[in-house]
Amino acid sequence: MSEKTDALILELAKELVGEDAADLLKYLLKKRSEITDEELAKELNVKPNEVRKKLYLLSEQGFVTSRKTKDKDSSLFIYYWRVNLDQINDVLLNRKRMILDKLKIRYEQEKDSLFYFCPQDNIKYNMDEALENEFKCPKCGSPLQYYESEKARQFLEQKIKQLEEEIEKETKRGKNNNN
Template identity: 35%
Template sequence: MAFEELLEDPVIQKYLHELVGPKGMPVAAAPPDGEVTDEELAEELGLELNDVRRALFILYENDLATYRRLRDEDSGWLTYLWTFEYDAIPEQLESEMHRLLTALENRREYERNHEFYLCEECGIRFEFGEAMDFGFQCPDCGSELQSLENTRLVDAMETRIDELRDELNVETANAEI
């Protein structure tokens, strides 16, 4: 995928937005060709220098930007020249999707293997053991805790897990019934 196409992809735009936030998005969304200083970016984009530096650091932490330092011989000041490295974004997104799949599978198993009770007044959910410890009464308001059916939640997780597996071309680890 060409660099320009990467930046036009709404999924990649969302990914960058999640990383750097709204203040850093102008930095992430319009990376210049070649090296640039944080001061140049701030001036060009009309942003606060601290917002630009924060965005650059986040991009650096996520292997999406690199820098090299130059020391001014006269003043001793360091200048950082930044380069954007967006080629790895598709692989990073795939890695994130794998982490999400694992987390959803673990959560689904947790939901399947536990019995829950709900305080309908407070909206607080308790595992069976907690509910039993409280005598099936809400510790906040004293209302009776009601058995909570979480089949819809588990079904929704299974649907999302199947979608992720299809998208990632991942087979089911264990045959599930």
């Protein structure tokens, strides 16, 4: 995986599981091999229970996976953990799809509505809100100005196209890897 992809994965992990668990994922991404929770705890100089909690959080979101074996001497189970690269790609792809849906909704709003904004507070209001407040900012009383949304629509169109292309390319790559 590239550094860019790793950075994206870590950013998503921070959002979903928090900074501490994301730091553990960062360590596992650098390690790129299986490791037990006990070894991880030793290497990171933290308690094994803390490591396990973070691993379980990461596992619930699909970032890591484990393999279970039984210790011959103690009959206890030993878990070997590693980054779940296949699942992470699916997580990232689903996140991109969610963002794409939100961008499309925003684009439709920009396309179908008139907006006004307050030059003082830089807050945008739709036509109904502007009319309701007699085209004055409800916060500071300044007259609202017409908001030209053409640039916003162009920007959204560009981002939508870019995301659609990324999703299509990654979906094809995923299908090719599964064949």
